Amino acid sequence: MVANRSMMPEETNPGLVSAAIQAITQYIRVEGLGPGDLLPSEADMTRRLSVSRTVVREAFRSLSAMRLIDMSAGRRASVAKLDIGAMSMVIEHGVTTEQISVHQVYDVRRTIEMRTVALAALRRSDAEAAEIQEYARLMRENYRTPEIVMEHDIAFHEAIARASHNPVFSLIITAFSGVTRRTWVIGWRTRASVEDQIKMIEGHADIARAIIAGNPQLAAEHMAAHFDKSVKALNDAGIA
Amino acid sequence: MVANRSMMPEETNPGLVSAAIQAITQYIRVEGLGPGDLLPSEADMTRRLSVSRTVVREAFRSLSAMRLIDMSAGRRASVAKLDIGAMSMVIEHGVTTEQISVHQVYDVRRTIEMRTVALAALRRSDAEAAEIQEYARLMRENYRTPEIVMEHDIAFHEAIARASHNPVFSLIITAFSGVTRRTWVIGWRTRASVEDQIKMIEGHADIARAIIAGNPQLAAEHMAAHFDKSVKALNDAGIA
DNA sequence: TCAAGAAAACATGTCATACAGGTTGAGGGC
DNA sequence: GCCCTCAACCTGTATGACATGTTTTCTTGA
Structure with missing residues (x-):
């Protein structure tokens, strides 16, 4: 043959x-x-x-x-339907082989999520708004259990990406979730006091409110502030 | 066994x-x-x-x-070294199976490239600046041959992404190049007059100058303007 | 002694075959 | 007309064989 x-x-x-x-x-x-x-x-x-x-x-x-x-x-x-599949593996590979730093991932996330949150504020359906708000609520409710807070945190950001109604954003953000899972707890631990931790959770509530209010500028500002604090937490933890 | x-x-x-x-x-x-x-x-x-x-x-x-x-x-x-490989295939797959629209890709590119161009203005080495400028020059020089202009256009954007010194941005932008290749000519054709086409090329020169001047705000503004014009061209061509 | 070259050892690329087990639709029994 | 069974088809995995490319080793000759 x-x-x-x-x-x-x-x-x-x-x-x-x-x-x-x-x-x-x-x-x-x-x-x-x-x-x-x-x-x-x-x-x-x-x-x-x-x-x-x-x-x-x-x-x-x-x-x-x-x-x-x-x-x-x-x-x-x-x-197949659109799926992160490969994309998340590429990112994971880059991080584990030290070709990508966590900071670089956060910069990309910040860039993209300032856009998704603004789009979400403009385009979200009521159901999507409710879902986003619900995740923020669940974070507050479970503030004593970091792992649960983390999962709702990740779900929160993914829900916002979905509410942007652009699957490419959604794809990219979701692809980063694996990396987030591996560094999230570190950031959490640097927030020494319970007040700091609650303040971080409230940051999410602020974002949710701005989305519900349909205010893209405000939503983007809250998102930027949130990322700035996250990056600071990583720095404090000595993450390269 | x-x-x-x-x-x-x-x-x-x-x-x-x-x-x-x-x-x-x-x-x-x-x-x-x-x-x-x-x-x-x-x-x-x-x-x-x-x-x-x-x-x-x-x-x-x-x-x-x-x-x-x-x-x-x-x-x-x-x-392997970091490579778009899978990522570009995922994007291509999404577009060919109509799960992603060209507009959505452009929105993502605009979001990301407004950041890469700002970072490039801040971080570019002299060699990178020269490379970016060179692509802009080659676009002008070959303005009569769309295919060549396109390749330099794509190389221009990829070079800016590299100059951001964040491989994740570079990865994502490069992954979109395939899609760009398939739609670029359409946008070009809607620019009926030679003046319009040259104006589009000059937009790239503006971006290059802002990067060389080390002015991130200006660079981002030029990039935004460039994308707005590109999206308008796609709309005029009736691309969903 | 040492370098060049041959051969062996090792690696992947492709093919053929076999069989287990999952899925689906046709046909028969009721 | 409905359900059940079974045959046909499909993927999942294993095995063996051989071609071809690469590396290591060993031999041979200067």
Whole structure:
């Protein structure tokens, strides 16, 4: 069985697998597939591309790892809904291999979230406003249990990103959540007194109120203040 | 040969491959590997994880597709330098499956680039400043050949992102370049007269000058104006 | 002694085959 | 007409084989 090595004029990597990945993504584009639509079976793809099932499988598997497609036993692969999948892994990888610092992540988050919060103030539905407010309330209610505060904190920021109604913002912010989880507690601990901790939680309530009031400027200011305090906490903790 | 299915307490996907991916990334973290460092061979990993080479290969291949590791024939896989790899594929996928609109991408770019340009004005080295200026010059010089203008345009924005000295910004902006390539010409064509086109190119020169002058406010203003004009051009072209 | 070159050891790339187990739809029994 | 069973199809994993690329080792010759 002879493989066609010359289909892709500008192939990134040599190798049949890369070509197969290209072919599959191109298939999605050409066929105009959307989330949920089924792809050809592996056997089918094997015939189309004239390569072994091994190659096709590795290609499918790669796309699945990036969450561009969904795979599960017995059923054919389908086009996936937008998902952080790969993006969060790239960020995590960058941080764990020390190619990205926590400060750099916070700068990006600050930049983006000053925008998402303003958009949220302008575009949020009532349900979204209620959800955001609820997370702020839950943070206050559980202020004695850092882990729970953290999860609601993260959910709070993700909810704001969703309320911006721009999935790209949502995608990026959610991709950072993993890094946030690994540094959040450190920032919390530098807030020595309970008053400081409550003040930090109240910062979230301020943001929520500004969103509900539909005041983008105020919301952005509160968000900026919140990040400035977070970065200061990281600095105090000696995080590079 | 019996596989150990219970290593990972919080496995995301069922299946040995997902577990293997987790194990490999964890290996990188635990061993403290950085870019260029070698990973165990497939055979080695096969023994460690007690799974078939098939599974290990699919895991390696997935990480390679996300550009978290580098693979090539004959040599062992190594930890990769930070690369857009996966991120650009996620964005492309979102756009081609119509889960992300071009406008949404532009909003994100505007948000981020107003920051990168300000940072670049503050932090750019002389070499970086010269590079940015050079791209602006090349745009002017080739104003008759849209494709060349486009490539220099993209390089211009990427250079600014690099000059921000925050690789995360650089990563995100570069990940959008693919989408930009697919819409740029449309925006160009709506600029009917040569004067409009030159005005657009001069906008880039304005940005470059502000960066060289070390004026972050001015640079951000020029960048905002540039994006406003670009979005208007897309609107005029009827891009949703 | 040492350097160049050959060979062995090791690594990945691809293929073929096999079988277990999940999913789905067709057909038959009621 | 409904439910059940089973066949057809699909993915998940394992194994073995061989081509080809890379590194290490050892031999050989100067």
